Amino acid sequence: MGTVLKYRRIAVAVSSIIAAAALQTTLFVRFRPFDAAPALVLLVVIALARHLPAEFALFTGFAAGLLEDLLSQSALGLWALTLTTVAYFVVRARDRMEEDSSFLVPLVFVLTLGGITLFAVLGTIFGEMTLADAGFVRKILVPSIYNLALASAVLPFFSWALGVRQAINPYQT
Amino acid sequence: MWRPTNVDRPTGVFVGLIIVSLVLITVDLRASGAGIGGTMREGVQTVFTPIQRVVSAGTRPVAEFFEDLSDIFSLRSDNRRLRDEVIDLERRLGEAENLENRVGELEAILGLEPPAELDSIVAQVLAIGVSEFDHSRVIDRGRSAGITVDMPVVDEGGLVGRVVSVTSDVARVRLITDPSIRIAVRIERTGETGVLTGRGSAPMVLEMFNTDAAVVEGDTLITADGRFPAGIPVARVLEPARSEVGFSLRTIAEPTAEVTRIDLVRVLVFTRDQVGIRDLEDLERPPIIIPADDEPAEGESEEGLPTETTIPTGEGEGEGVTGENPGTTEGEGGG
Numbered sequence: 040m041g042t043v044l045k046y047r048r049i050a051v052a053v054s055s056i057i058a059a060a061a062l063q064t065t066l067f068v069r070f071r072p073f074d075a076a077p078a079l080v081l082l083v084v085i086a087l088a089r090h091l092p093a094e095f096a097l098f099t100g101f102a103a104g105l106l107e108d109l110l111s112q113s114a115l116g117l118w119a120l121t122l123t124t125v126a127y128f129v130v131r132a133r134d135r136m137e138e139d140s141s142f143l144v145p146l147v148f149v150l151t152l153g154g155i156t157l158f159a160v161l162g163t164i165f166g167e168m169t170l171a172d173a174g175f176v177r178k179i180l181v182p183s184i185y186n187l188a189l190a191s192a193v194l195p196f197f198s199w200a201l202g203v204r205q206a207i208n209p210y211q212t
Numbered sequence: 213m214w215r216p217t218n219v220d221r222p223t224g225v226f227v228g229l230i231i232v233s234l235v236l237i238t239v240d241l242r243a244s245g246a247g248i249g250g251t252m253r254e255g256v257q258t259v260f261t262p263i264q265r266v267v268s269a270g271t272r273p274v275a276e277f278f279e280d281l282s283d284i285f286s287l288r289s290d291n292r293r294l295r296d297e298v299i300d301l302e303r304r305l306g307e308a309e310n311l312e313n314r315v316g317e318l319e320a321i322l323g324l325e326p327p328a329e330l331d332s333i334v335a336q337v338l339a340i341g342v343s344e345f346d347h348s349r350v351i352d353r354g355r356s357a358g359i360t361v362d363m364p365v366v367d368e369g370g371l372v373g374r375v376v377s378v379t380s381d382v383a384r385v386r387l388i389t390d391p392s393i394r395i396a397v398r399i400e401r402t403g404e405t406g407v408l409t410g411r412g413s414a415p416m417v418l419e420m421f422n423t424d425a426a427v428v429e430g431d432t433l434i435t436a437d438g439r440f441p442a443g444i445p446v447a448r449v450l451e452p453a454r455s456e457v458g459f460s461l462r463t464i465a466e467p468t469a470e471v472t473r474i475d476l477v478r479v480l481v482f483t484r485d486q487v488g489i490r491d492l493e494d495l496e497r498p499p500i501i502i503p504a505d506d507e508p509a510e511g512e513s514e515e516g517l518p519t520e521t522t523i524p525t526g527e528g529e530g531e532g533v534t535g536e537n538p539g540t541t542e543g544e545g546g547g
Contacts, residue, residue, distance in 0.1 A: 060260075061260070063342055064339035064342060065264050065271055065272075065338070065339050066271040068275065068337050068339065068340050068349075068475075069276070069279055069475060070278045071472065071473075074472055076340075093221070093222035097225050097229060101229045104233075107342045109252055110260060112346060112348055112376065113345075113346065114236075114237045114240045115237065115239075115249040115252070115253075116236030117233075119233045120237070123226065123230060127222070127223075130222055158343065162345060165241060166241065167345070172412030172414075173414030174413035177413070178413070179344075182344060
């Protein structure tokens, strides 16, 4: 990887995670259709992990999670563990994505669903009482559907921003 | 045979990061959110606050446009409902004026001073939690405005939450709907006390100490004298309470404040010594008073609404178990 491209990817990764966290916490203060919001940071981690080198993708997931932990009241490391796991699954599945692009958007849904479920289960194990929330099924499902809807715009944008020559059209069969 | 060399490098890094995460979780939980974790949170929130202010200023008009758009569809039904409410409120206003006069007379007789109005600090919600399970809001006033941890936060409807952390410019408010929060409440109509527990987006659960207590739909729950100042509206009962195998009286209630759509709030300048509160913070369920007898409740009115209940008297009443620690029932069971 060229030095310019390397720094460009670092800049894109850092700025997009900060922007996603800022949007996540401010845009949906009052505008919350179905009382839920998309999991933007998680979606950005998926989009970045598709194209970044494997280890860099894992560190990006970890750093994004740590930022979420520090901006919330959850135990430090809960989101870091969750987003590192999501990044790892993207790294493992991305070859399959390149071969079959129809696999891409459903995978965003599954990874968001799995990531939030993992956070909820870990949160309960570590005493955060996340599963005590009576609306937890909706709180897992609705953000996953939002991410599914946003994926078709967000994923190609990040392919372009990261300098990937052939962006994958998720709807191309 | 398995050897470390069989693990590829990304998997090794992944395992390493998972171990680091687990160590962080353990250390942070042991420090109960204080220590290095607390310092890092305060530092990151301080750095992030200007970014959130800029993004909030840019996105607020967009969010409000979509919010207004979604509100248009409910305008007609809202209008009809509000007309009915105005008629009802006018009637209640007349009743309230009569009651106010009587309270003034009684206070004069008893030589009591009316409760002083608490000072408050007006703030606006700047940010929400990073996930749907984070029942907190960040408000745009902090230590520099006089806000400290544990201060109650209200809006025009009633209690919203309490301050759990504060930096120089912002403060984080844990909402009353958080499943880890329990609030000692009193039924405004009868004076009976109980405990209200958050359940996230679902209605809150009310558990009554007295299994013979009369709880009917529409009853307003106000804060009992505890971590919060007494008398703040908290929730409205949605269903008559039912006894569960004789152990407790349970029902559900919805917050009187629009907790999920709050914008402007007031932080009440009120803190209380928490020595007694800690004793009951980890209780799984409220303590129960065994009724003295099995006789059915007396005092049913003609309309079927019970009008007489055992009104506790004296300091520490209603908490039911803690005569020495009045008002010690709110707590946070976890987190």
